[in-house]
Amino acid sequence: MKRSKQIDLNLMRKRPLLSISKLAAAIGGAIALTGCGGNETDAKIYASIQDCKADIPSEAEVCEAAYEQALAESERASPKYRSANDCAAEFGTCEVRHGSNGNSWFMPALGGFMLGQMLDGRRHSAPVYTGYGNLYGGYYGADGSRYGDFSRNTRVKSVKVDPKAFKPKPRVVRTISRGGFGSKAAAKSSWGGSRSSGWGG
Amino acid sequence: MLRMPIRQRRDWRAQAEQYGFKFHTMYGEAYWDESAYYQFTLDQIEQGIEAPTAEIHQMCLAVVDKVVRSEELMQRFQIPQPFWDRIAQSWQDKEPSLYSRLDLAYDGVNPAKLYENNADTPTSLYESGFWQWLWLEQQVDRGALPRSSDQFTSLQEKLIQRFAALKSRYPGQVLHLSCCKDTEEDFGTVTYLQDCAEAAGIETRFVYIEDIGHGEGEWLTDLDNQVITWLFKLYPWEFMLREQYAGLTLNTGVNFLEPIWKGSVLSNKALLPMLWKLFPGHPNLLPAFFEDELDNVASMPLVKKPFFSREGANICILQDGTAIEQSDGPYGEEGFIYQAYYPLPKFGGNYTLIGSWLVDDEPAGISVREDSGLITQDLSRCLPHTILN
Numbered sequence: 001m002k003r004s005k006q007i008d009l010n011l012m013r014k015r016p017l018l019s020i021s022k023l024a025a026a027i028g029g030a031i032a033l034t035g036c037g038g039n040e041t042d043a044k045i046y047a048s049i050q051d052c053k054a055d056i057p058s059e060a061e062v063c064e065a066a067y068e069q070a071l072a073e074s075e076r077a078s079p080k081y082r083s084a085n086d087c088a089a090e091f092g093t094c095e096v097r098h099g100s101n102g103n104s105w106f107m108p109a110l111g112g113f114m115l116g117q118m119l120d121g122r123r124h125s126a127p128v129y130t131g132y133g134n135l136y137g138g139y140y141g142a143d144g145s146r147y148g149d150f151s152r153n154t155r156v157k158s159v160k161v162d163p164k165a166f167k168p169k170p171r172v173v174r175t176i177s178r179g180g181f182g183s184k185a186a187a188k189s190s191w192g193g194s195r196s197s198g199w200g201g
Numbered sequence: 202m203l204r205m206p207i208r209q210r211r212d213w214r215a216q217a218e219q220y221g222f223k224f225h226t227m228y229g230e231a232y233w234d235e236s237a238y239y240q241f242t243l244d245q246i247e248q249g250i251e252a253p254t255a256e257i258h259q260m261c262l263a264v265v266d267k268v269v270r271s272e273e274l275m276q277r278f279q280i281p282q283p284f285w286d287r288i289a290q291s292w293q294d295k296e297p298s299l300y301s302r303l304d305l306a307y308d309g310v311n312p313a314k315l316y317e318n319n320a321d322t323p324t325s326l327y328e329s330g331f332w333q334w335l336w337l338e339q340q341v342d343r344g345a346l347p348r349s350s351d352q353f354t355s356l357q358e359k360l361i362q363r364f365a366a367l368k369s370r371y372p373g374q375v376l377h378l379s380c381c382k383d384t385e386e387d388f389g390t391v392t393y394l395q396d397c398a399e400a401a402g403i404e405t406r407f408v409y410i411e412d413i414g415h416g417e418g419e420w421l422t423d424l425d426n427q428v429i430t431w432l433f434k435l436y437p438w439e440f441m442l443r444e445q446y447a448g449l450t451l452n453t454g455v456n457f458l459e460p461i462w463k464g465s466v467l468s469n470k471a472l473l474p475m476l477w478k479l480f481p482g483h484p485n486l487l488p489a490f491f492e493d494e495l496d497n498v499a500s501m502p503l504v505k506k507p508f509f510s511r512e513g514a515n516i517c518i519l520q521d522g523t524a525i526e527q528s529d530g531p532y533g534e535e536g537f538i539y540q541a542y543y544p545l546p547k548f549g550g551n552y553t554l555i556g557s558w559l560v561d562d563e564p565a566g567i568s569v570r571e572d573s574g575l576i577t578q579d580l581s582r583c584l585p586h587t588i589l590n
Contacts, residue, residue, distance in 0.1 A: 002352060003352045003354045003355055004354060004355050007357055008400070009335075011396060013219055079426075099417045171430075172426045173416035173418055173422060175414035175417075176416065177415045178412060179411055179412075180445035181413050181441060181445075182411035182436075184437075184444055188531040
């Protein structure tokens, strides 16, 4: 056979058939209801190393390593803002960073760190931030996921999270400019009026 | 190789809607045309197209190997000097490729002749890999074609396998996919590749070419300021290397599909005279020349093509130095090459061009395009095909 043996037509459909879409809605609802039971894992959020050590005194070095790891991941993956105000509006307390060529940007201060045990038995940690403004009252991850409620007195918080929460997040940096690609295409397309078929060939 | 009329599927437009195939009609003209199909023998497919496709690809790689070692050739290929080292390195590191389309003139009898290699940004992938495959399944199921009909379209299967291999090379990486805004056809191609990548278990994100940012630390970023480390771009390398962010492509932390060696050398019409120099007289090649070599060329009809051009733009057919047919376009500022004139075969008033696909270096199917003129352009029509012995 010189052709693909099979192709999953459901994967290829962009607009489901009516009957399937109703079915999908029903299934979707069921998934949403049972979603909490799935493969979530227990984790604890600590506001500081001290709170961690007080909670698990026999594992003080785990607390320190987890904090260091969360701090490093925060530098890499936390949201980055051009202005202090934009950052503060979402996370309250923010820190400034300076780049190589005189640029600077703002990122939320670490609001704590989350420590969890995976199925493989290993401990994993992730940075968490405390929300402000519209986000007030929650603990958030670097990608904006909400992990649980936060109040001023919270020092140790038990949560259930998707194990993905401990996966390293994509790296986020401050964007200096946009639009540096596309000018050649724009110049060529103005030659022939509007063009809808694109730059492939 | 026969052109056979056939009844269209009554509901194909409704199905196109359902499957998200939006560019079956462009500029108010039919692009997908299933009022006929081309019927090949297995021998025509395997000996006439598939084997030459694999061989031409290997010859093209031999050209790359020569060009990246020579400053003089990099110059001749109009590659900006700051990128020479990066391109040589990319080739040396065997940065992996995804797919290409060779355009062939083939009449079913004589050896297929290479017109050009679309190695950087080939489109018509969706209609070749999926849409014509679906057409065959349904025409067989409906009894309009015999059960023993086959088709040369293993594109989708091979693309998913290729993505799975790339996934193990870049474990855990997010693949960004990108094309220009307001291009239905390009967006369709990119969406198809995104589907294939996800079927292979790769996490993907989409960003328009125009929205890509310059991030602190010489990175490319998406609209969420996420660093782009792996980018499929349906956007020509020859444009990227001449734009504001060209320097950011030197960041070796970013993996591009297609890689820079492929986009800069293979998808460049200078490839054609180089192929003729390295493999003179090869049955699947047409004689081709750089402009400064024309004095030594015996008088023959020639086709003048820009180094960089797409969709048949700025092509000129010359007979004794006089243009007998030509197309307009915005290309040509980097210069031209000349290729021996070899007209497309004609089937019932249509000029027929074969697009022969490769996934990495494996032949993976064909698409058939027809145009009413000798130069296949973006108004040409795409027809399905079958293999029947």
